[in-house]
Amino acid sequence: xxxxHTSTSKSKRKASSQPGSSGKRIKTSCNSLDGxxxxxxxxxxxxxxxxxxxxxxxxxxxxVEVVYENTDRGRVIKFNVLNDSHSDDGKARESSHDHASSAxxxxxxxxxxxxxxxxxxxxxxxxxxxxxxxHILHVLHTRKFLSPTPIQSKAxxxxxxxxxVVGVAETGSGKTxxxxxxxxxxxxxxxxxxxxxxxxxxLVLAPTRELALQVSDHLxxxxxxxxxxxxxxxxxxxxxxxxxxxxxxxxxxxxQEHRVPLVSIAVLVGGMSVQKQRRILxxxxxxxxxxxxxxxxxxxxxxxxxxxVQLLRFLVLDEADRMIEAGHFAExxxxxxxTVRQSREDEIEPEGxxxxxxxxxxxxxxxxxxxxxxxxxxxxxxxxxxxxxxxGATKGGNKPLSTLDDLLLRLDFRNQPDVIDISPExxxxxxxxxxxxxxxxxxxxxxxxxxxxxxxxxxxxxLSAIDGIRRLLPLLELxxxxxxxLHSQLEQRQRLKNLDRFKSTPNAxxxxxxxxxxxxxxxxxxxxxxxxMPRSADxxxxxNGRTARAMQKGFSLxxxxxxxxxxxxALLTKLGRHEGDIPEISVExxxxxxxxxxxxLARQIDLQQHKVKKQNHERCWVKETAEAMDIELDSDFMSxxxxxxKPSRYQKKRFDAKVASLKxxxxxxxxxxxxxxxxxxxxxxxxxxxxxxxxxxxxxxxxMLGLRRTEAGDDLVAGRKxxxxxxxxxxxxxxxxxxxxx
Ligand SMILES: Nc1ncnc2c1ncn2[C@@H]1O[C@H](COP(=O)(O)OP(=O)(O)OP(=O)(O)O)[C@@H](O)[C@H]1O
Numbered sequence: 001x002x003x004x005h006t007s008t009s010k011s012k013r014k015a016s017s018q019p020g021s022s023g024k025r026i027k028t029s030c031n032s033l034d035g036x037x038x039x040x041x042x043x044x045x046x047x048x049x050x051x052x053x054x055x056x057x058x059x060x061x062x063x064v065e066v067v068y069e070n071t072d073r074g075r076v077i078k079f080n081v082l083n084d085s086h087s088d089d090g091k092a093r094e095s096s097h098d099h100a101s102s103a104x105x106x107x108x109x110x111x112x113x114x115x116x117x118x119x120x121x122x123x124x125x126x127x128x129x130x131x132x133x134x135h136i137l138h139v140l141h142t143r144k145f146l147s148p149t150p151i152q153s154k155a156x157x158x159x160x161x162x163x164x165v166v167g168v169a170e171t172g173s174g175k176t177x178x179x180x181x182x183x184x185x186x187x188x189x190x191x192x193x194x195x196x197x198x199x200x201x202x203l204v205l206a207p208t209r210e211l212a213l214q215v216s217d218h219l220x221x222x223x224x225x226x227x228x229x230x231x232x233x234x235x236x237x238x239x240x241x242x243x244x245x246x247x248x249x250x251x252x253x254x255x256q257e258h259r260v261p262l263v264s265i266a267v268l269v270g271g272m273s274v275q276k277q278r279r280i281l282x283x284x285x286x287x288x289x290x291x292x293x294x295x296x297x298x299x300x301x302x303x304x305x306x307x308x309v310q311l312l313r314f315l316v317l318d319e320a321d322r323m324i325e326a327g328h329f330a331e332x333x334x335x336x337x338x339t340v341r342q343s344r345e346d347e348i349e350p351e352g353x354x355x356x357x358x359x360x361x362x363x364x365x366x367x368x369x370x371x372x373x374x375x376x377x378x379x380x381x382x383x384x385x386x387x388x389x390x391x392g393a394t395k396g397g398n399k400p401l402s403t404l405d406d407l408l409l410r411l412d413f414r415n416q417p418d419v420i421d422i423s424p425e426x427x428x429x430x431x432x433x434x435x436x437x438x439x440x441x442x443x444x445x446x447x448x449x450x451x452x453x454x455x456x457x458x459x460x461x462x463l464s465a466i467d468g469i470r471r472l473l474p475l476l477e478l479x480x481x482x483x484x485x486l487h488s489q490l491e492q493r494q495r496l497k498n499l500d501r502f503k504s505t506p507n508a509x510x511x512x513x514x515x516x517x518x519x520x521x522x523x524x525x526x527x528x529x530x531x532x533m534p535r536s537a538d539x540x541x542x543x544n545g546r547t548a549r550a551m552q553k554g555f556s557l558x559x560x561x562x563x564x565x566x567x568x569x570a571l572l573t574k575l576g577r578h579e580g581d582i583p584e585i586s587v588e589x590x591x592x593x594x595x596x597x598x599x600x601l602a603r604q605i606d607l608q609q610h611k612v613k614k615q616n617h618e619r620c621w622v623k624e625t626a627e628a629m630d631i632e633l634d635s636d637f638m639s640x641x642x643x644x645x646k647p648s649r650y651q652k653k654r655f656d657a658k659v660a661s662l663k664x665x666x667x668x669x670x671x672x673x674x675x676x677x678x679x680x681x682x683x684x685x686x687x688x689x690x691x692x693x694x695x696x697x698x699x700x701x702x703x704m705l706g707l708r709r710t711e712a713g714d715d716l717v718a719g720r721k722x723x724x725x726x727x728x729x730x731x732x733x734x735x736x737x738x739x740x741x742x
Contacts, residue, residue: 133188149174164417171545179370198284202314207322209269211519223263271492292331375538432548441561455712457526478602486512537574583716676706
């Protein structure tokens with residue numbers, strides 16, 4: 001049997017039986033798929049975050065015979081693992097529970113591969129001086145990463161020379177590879193002997209599942225045996241024995257998929273199959289990318305991994321500051337304690353020559369620590385710089401400033417880390433256009449709808465609570481906008497699916513909590529909209545960082561209600577900006593009343609649809625809770641719930657008819673074009689020029705007739721300078737916020 005196992009957040013398996021045992025001896029038998037010697041194969045280029053519906057890993061198993069046995073309990077399935085001296089599987093099988101030999105299979109196939117040299121002097125002159133492993137150069141070239149980003153230029157040489165690095169650089173500036181390349185370079189340049197098991201050399205901690213998966217994706221692009229260029233120029237860049245001997249153009253893609261990756265990367269995140277993650281660890285991984293919670297759970301049970309973590313070569317904290325916010329302090333603390341090497345002073349030093357040798361080979365000398373974020377306070381950087389290894393605290397008796405300081409000061413830096421801070425003043429990326437919109441809280445839905453219609457594009461809307469997303473989602477869907485939610489109460493699989501859909505759907509909208517604020521590298525996000533205020537200046541910077549990445553243009557809109565003014569002011573002040581300096585988005589007010597009617601109708605429909613559902617849900621909840629607490633409910637409640645719980649057929653019919661009529665009304669409204677001021681529905685003309693001409697030319701906005709097609713950044717007006725409070729008092733400004741009349 002040859003089968004492939006596609007691991008998703010919920011594991012999927014595809015297996016087909018192969019008739020007969022083809023004369024091979026049965027080596028072992030087992031009753032579950034989990035007991036089979038699955039092997040990881042290189043993932044297709046499209047992985048979970050690139051539109052393939054949550055695929056994380058691809059595994060395959062060979063030489064397995066599927067047998068159905070009739071027993072007293074009925075027909076049971078059995079898997080016979082067959083002996084095949086010509087394949088790796090024999091070895092793999094022997095070691096399904098034996099770390100050493102299972103990894104040997106991977107190591108052998110990958111590390112016996114010759115690495116063709118790469119002419120970096122001519123092809124990648126800007127990377128040449130880094131002296132990187134030729135495989136990394138190949139991938140950089142294939143991916144068209146022709147020059148390092150500023151943080152990469154600074155961090156990579158330091159990391160390669162063995163220094164600990166704290167890197168602070170703007171969002172989307174390539175920090176993942178700034179620490180990833182030195183780690184990959186080390187692993188590729190120090191191949192393990194074919195017989196030894198892969199041991200974890202690098203641990204990357206990330207605050208969210210999505211970010212961990214993305215980091216693994218980034219690094220995985222460098223771990224594949226064959227880069228995309230092999231497909232185009234098979235003879236030039238072939239990397240394995242098989243491919244070197246292949247002289248046919250376009251070395252088969254199937255062959256590529258069956259290659260074991262050069263560097264094995266395991267992802268440990270919550271919401272994914274524990275068994276699957278354990279199996280990957282059993283086979284041995286070079287790099288583990290994890291969220292602290294799942295990693296700590298695994299470490300508590302997995303002694304082998306725990307030992308490996310104690311002897312790590314690289315420790316990375318990506319978005320360290322967010323890990324504290326996400327409430328991972330305790331787990332992080334435990335994990336960091338595990339990585340701290342025993343102090344040299346605690347050891348009895350051997351005498352003579354052995355003394356130096358012991359020092360050189362001591363594992364404590366080997367750990368390199370990298371801390372990266374777009375936002376690490378200057379004070380913290382200062383404290384980290386001052387702290388030297390084993391000092392236990394900041395020198396000079398400085399007290400740690402915050403939980404984050406406290407945690408980071410536990411890091412086992414071998415020396416004073418090199419701190420590289422190239423973050424822009426105020427955290428604003430130069431290609432990002434900041435703007436604001438002041439409106440009443442109750443009008444935010446309408447203004448948001450206006451913005452989304454007026455400026456089509458991929459928009460990421462941040463809300464501070466899941467409730468808000470649950471309310472806004474059906475509303476925007478009823479208004480025919482392609483909207484997807486992303487928050488922590490969604491199943492992991494759904495989260496990945498929604499991210500994929502957002503990435504692949506033009507003009508899609510992602511309604512997200514701050515779990516999407518950090519690190520996510522979603523290509524071409526045009527707008528970031530702060531529907532609700534971020535809770536800190538750092539979160540504001542990270543939210544904004546989902547757009548304007550890698551020197552692309554981006555737009556950020558801060559929606560600010562009167563009660564949020566204080567927060568907004570404080571936020572901007574913290575970032576060194578003045579409220580009045582942020583331009584406001586100009587709004588075509590004549591369109592707002594029409595939009596308001598649509599939003600109002602959509603709300604009514606949603607309310608109707610949820611009324612009965614909600615009533616039932618609440619009653620069930622009360623009943624369940626009462627049962628769980630052994631409380632007897634009021635007889636009135638019980639009878640009311642029995643009577644009202646299920647609407648009569650007549651009620652249901654009436655209710656359905658009402659929803660249908662509201663929907664029809666909304667449909668009619670949505671089909672009418674929105675007309676800006678001065679445009680007649682009968683004669684669609686705009687001034688001296690006919691809108692029809694503009695439509696043909698493609699310069700007019702299709703949804704809002706009478707308006708030009710523009711980008712959000714083109715319609716900004718200077719922010720209103722607010723008068724000082726005293727002056728306002730004197731003028732007795734009555735109401736500052738007008739909003740709509742309802
Ligand atoms: N040298 C390079 N040349 C061109 N593109 C690059 C280079 N290095 C990284 N990138 C691309 O830039 C994008 C942003 O990189 P990355 O996600 O590492 O940014 P980041 O600094 O970690 O952002 P954040 O702070 O939001 O986490 C990615 O799509 C990545 O593939």
